[in-house]
């Protein structure tokens with residue numbers, strides 16, 4: 001399955017279950033608590049908070065996201081791990097005061113195991129340590145064996161920013177197999193390359209104030225997010241997002257633009273991956289209207305471009321490469 005087919009399988013599944021298919025919003029959010037749209041729920045923040053009335057109670061999107069500053073910042077991980085990207089697409093389904101966890105959990109399971117036909121024995125789930133209800137739904141309604149349901153602390157509490165909508169969450173992980181790390185499930189910190197988080201189901205319940213007070217939302221709601229590139233790497237059975245066909249094309253472009261081959265040395269590969277990721281995020285940011293500058297989101301964009309250029313230098317390339325890489329992305 002290719003990216004285009006996965007996007008469509010996801011939104012069609014939820015459309016058939018009463019969700020409005022809403023196009024991706026801009027990477028520039030209408031919100032001053034964050035610099036970039038960092039999750040699928042961002043455009044819907046006011047619906048969760050009850051500030052605006054949603055025109056639909058259920059929605060599904062494939063949202064462009066950038067995580068390169070603020071609370072959700074993956075900039076330093078990119079290129080060094082198999083799965084972090086500063087720009088990615090997040091597939092999500094949302095309920096604005098309509099269904100809650102007893103429906104959201106089985107829906108996610110059905111999509112993964114029936115539509116994508118992922119092997120259920122390789123799926124693990126985590127829940128917040130206080131969330132007995134979610135653990136029970138996983139075990140009794142879905143049938144996940146209790147030894148593959150683990151309880152975590154802060155990792156299973158999702159917040160959009162320092163203030164705003166938040167709540168306990170439940171994550172679904174894919175076990176890549178013993179060759180990628182020790183056993184023990186996602187709670188084992190030594191096996192984060194083995195158990196890869198592929199879907200996060202957030203049970204939105206609170207609006208956090210600047211002083212830390214948690215005000216209950218008008219209605220409990222659902223916000224889920226599954227990284228398109230991570231799910232694709234499971235379906236296409238590749239070790240890392242970099243091996244997906246879309247990234248391979250860009251890596252080949254980066255090799256030909258820089259004249260450096262990726263199998264030369266491992267550090268070359270990391271720099272080429274960083275060039276590819278940063279070319280994607282900077283191209284999409286500029287196309288949504290962000291301009292490199294010395295403040296706010298423009299400054300983050302400048303840092304991304306500068307970091308890419310630094311990695312071109314590390315590869316021994318001092319001629320400009322970013323505009324050619326942007327052409328490859330486009």
Ligand code: SER
Pocket residue numbers: 038039040041092158200201202223224225226
């Ligand atoms: N907002 C949650 C996340 O970004 C689920 O979409 O992980």
